[in-house]
Amino acid sequence: MFRIFAPCYFLLKLLLVIAFPLVAQAQNKGVAKAPEGMVYIPGGPFAMGTNEQDPGGPNTSREFADANPRREVKVGAFYIDKLEVTNAQYKQFCDATHYPPPPHWKDGTYPAGESNVAVYNINWWEASAYAAWAGKRLPMEAEWEKAARGTDARRFPWGNDWDASKAVWGEKKPQAVGTKPQGASPYGVLDMAGNVFEWVNDWYDAYPGAKRHFPEFGTTYKVIRGGGFMGYEFIAFTYYRCVARPQTRSEWIGLRCVKSAG
Numbered sequence: 001m002f003r004i005f006a007p008c009y010f011l012l013k014l015l016l017v018i019a020f021p022l023v024a025q026a027q028n029k030g031v032a033k034a035p036e037g038m039v040y041i042p043g044g045p046f047a048m049g050t051n052e053q054d055p056g057g058p059n060t061s062r063e064f065a066d067a068n069p070r071r072e073v074k075v076g077a078f079y080i081d082k083l084e085v086t087n088a089q090y091k092q093f094c095d096a097t098h099y100p101p102p103p104h105w106k107d108g109t110y111p112a113g114e115s116n117v118a119v120y121n122i123n124w125w126e127a128s129a130y131a132a133w134a135g136k137r138l139p140m141e142a143e144w145e146k147a148a149r150g151t152d153a154r155r156f157p158w159g160n161d162w163d164a165s166k167a168v169w170g171e172k173k174p175q176a177v178g179t180k181p182q183g184a185s186p187y188g189v190l191d192m193a194g195n196v197f198e199w200v201n202d203w204y205d206a207y208p209g210a211k212r213h214f215p216e217f218g219t220t221y222k223v224i225r226g227g228g229f230m231g232y233e234f235i236a237f238t239y240y241r242c243v244a245r246p247q248t249r250s251e252w253i254g255l256r257c258v259k260s261a262g
């Protein structure tokens with residue numbers, strides 16, 4: 001009997017070994033295929049912006065008013081870097097292309113011991129070129145905000161209450177990436193509040209339905225999101241919009257990339 005059924009048992013076992021991973025892969029389509037170092041963000045609607053008003057009154061600043069009103073925005077599924085781009089990653093780009101290293105580097109490389117520090121002092125054009133070289137692109141502003149706050153309109157990546165211990169905060173310059181896992185966004189993306197601001201693709205312009213318009217709106221400034229390493233807590237709001245001219249290089253600004261998910 002054993003001689004008859006042993007081959008059958010072997011074939012059945014082989015089939016199970018082959019079939020189970022294929023089934024599991026099919027069930028996790030999209031999530032399972034996330035490129036290394038990236039996180040899958042599902043497509044669909046989320047609450048973007050805020051209805052909060054500037055704390056000092058309607059004519060004091062644009063801390064919140066430029067993120068008014070809160071509205072439903074739909075994005076397609078995409079992947080986003082779990083971490084900000086590091087010095088070591090950016091050096092690979094500089095070495096492989098003719099793009100110059102950040103101006104504070106010496107002899108074409110970053111300061112010793114800072115391979116895992118978020119890269120900074122790169123302008124929007126250089127950030128875009130890095131993303132393309134990596135087979136990715138800069139996030140649309142809506143994509144960045146969904147990755148930071150999920151679908152429940154929270155103020156910070158981790159919830160609604162400020163907690164400086166959950167972000168790289170109170171520092172004098174950018175730090176190593178990914179050191180605050182307790183500050184992860186609902187999707188597990190890190191440093192969406194704190195450490196460097198991150199270039200996004202969009203020009204700084206009024207949201208649909210905005211009641212106030214600011215002279216900075218238009219095609220002069222790009223939006224930067226998710227800073228910084230010190231400052232007022234409103235800077236860490238998931239909907240806070242900061243700006244910089246695309247040619248700006250600053251110790252406050254780095255990047256992370258996204259990739260559309262088919």
Ligand SMILES: [Ca+2]
Nearest residue numbers: 191194196226
């Ligand atoms: Ca950041």
